[in-house]
Amino acid sequence: MDRYADMVRRLCLIHLKNQADSEDVFQTVFMKYVLSSAVFENEEHEKAWFIRVTINACRDLIRSFFRSRTVPLEELIDLPAEESGTREVLGAVLELPEKYRDVVYLHYFEGYTALEIGNLTKKNVNTVYSLLTRSKKLLREKLGGDEDA
Amino acid sequence: MRNRLQKAFAGVHAEAALKERTLERIYAPAKPRKRARPLIWAAACLVLMACIGSGLFFIPVSAIGIEINPALRLKINRFDIVIGVEALNKDGRRIIEDTNLMFSEYSAAIDALLADSKMQAYFEQGKDMEIYVECDDEQRCTRMLERVEGCVGSEGNVTCHAGNGSGHGHSAGKQSGEHCRHHRHRGGSEE
Numbered sequence: 001m002d003r004y005a006d007m008v009r010r011l012c013l014i015h016l017k018n019q020a021d022s023e024d025v026f027q028t029v030f031m032k033y034v035l036s037s038a039v040f041e042n043e044e045h046e047k048a049w050f051i052r053v054t055i056n057a058c059r060d061l062i063r064s065f066f067r068s069r070t071v072p073l074e075e076l077i078d079l080p081a082e083e084s085g086t087r088e089v090l091g092a093v094l095e096l097p098e099k100y101r102d103v104v105y106l107h108y109f110e111g112y113t114a115l116e117i118g119n120l121t122k123k124n125v126n127t128v129y130s131l132l133t134r135s136k137k138l139l140r141e142k143l144g145g146d147e148d149a
Numbered sequence: 150m151r152n153r154l155q156k157a158f159a160g161v162h163a164e165a166a167l168k169e170r171t172l173e174r175i176y177a178p179a180k181p182r183k184r185a186r187p188l189i190w191a192a193a194c195l196v197l198m199a200c201i202g203s204g205l206f207f208i209p210v211s212a213i214g215i216e217i218n219p220a221l222r223l224k225i226n227r228f229d230i231v232i233g234v235e236a237l238n239k240d241g242r243r244i245i246e247d248t249n250l251m252f253s254e255y256s257a258a259i260d261a262l263l264a265d266s267k268m269q270a271y272f273e274q275g276k277d278m279e280i281y282v283e284c285d286d287e288q289r290c291t292r293m294l295e296r297v298e299g300c301v302g303s304e305g306n307v308t309c310h311a312g313n314g315s316g317h318g319h320s321a322g323k324q325s326g327e328h329c330r331h332h333r334h335r336g337g338s339e340e
Contacts, residue, residue, distance in 0.1 A: 001168055001171070002168075005162075005163035005168055006161070006162050006163050006168075008163065009161060009162065009163035009164075009167070010158055010161045013161055015154050023170070026163065026167060026171060027170070027171045027174050027175075030171050030175060031171075031174065031175055038204070084158075085153070085156075086156060086157045086160045089153050089154060089156070089157035090157045090158075090160075090161070093154070093157070104154065105158065106150050107152060108150075108154040108155060108158075109155055109158040109159075136150070136218060139150060139154075140150065143150065143153065
């Protein structure tokens, strides 16, 4: 669990705006993993499985009628007071339209290429490029600074 | 921007308590899921459907009158089932005392009546039988009349006719409307 717990938690964070829903999806993903009969060829394959299942579980919950209310970012994650920069960056990511958030996380934090993100999220690679370009522009407007430094 | 994003995401971790609760859930013995609420809804739906169904079942939508000397009236529901048998005279009461026609399909009820030995006695006396179908729905009326004529087959002097329930001496209820629209003699043409 330790290997993928943080990644699943981060994916939950960028999709779901309350603690209860995040916990629900977090537990669902690991429950599915335990019950799954999938055979993983390697660690990358296993990681891709976790990403796909988490994103799908989040989307299912978002569509669900029983989704809980949203809460402010401060209630969502327990960040130290001095981490105001972190909070600002996360806030900017969460303010992006939902379709950009996976792409931003997978590219900037997990280091996936546009082609790999396309395979993971079942999106056309050109669509991923467009999403990355637009999200960079939006983030730059909000956070300032240069592009990939 | 990349560095700021990486730093921001790196600050998010799955809390120890969350991992602990997840492990507890994974390794907890499986509990049977509570299905009380769906069951209650299913039962309520069944009761509602039964009420509606029985309500529809016991509403007569047509009637078949039979007169020879005994006079009878069968009330028929939308499913073509006899839901009421009414004797319109003393001889009619004698017939229905011995013959159970309730909840049978109307053509089967007519077959049973025609085969009844007491009814046969009237045929043997050379009496004419009149069968009339009462119904507000013309299509239903025509269909029922055809089936009734089929039941009559080669019985003695039987006249079958149909209408919307008005104008017949013994018909109870449905007294308004036009007179019989169909009037056929067995094997004859429409008048």
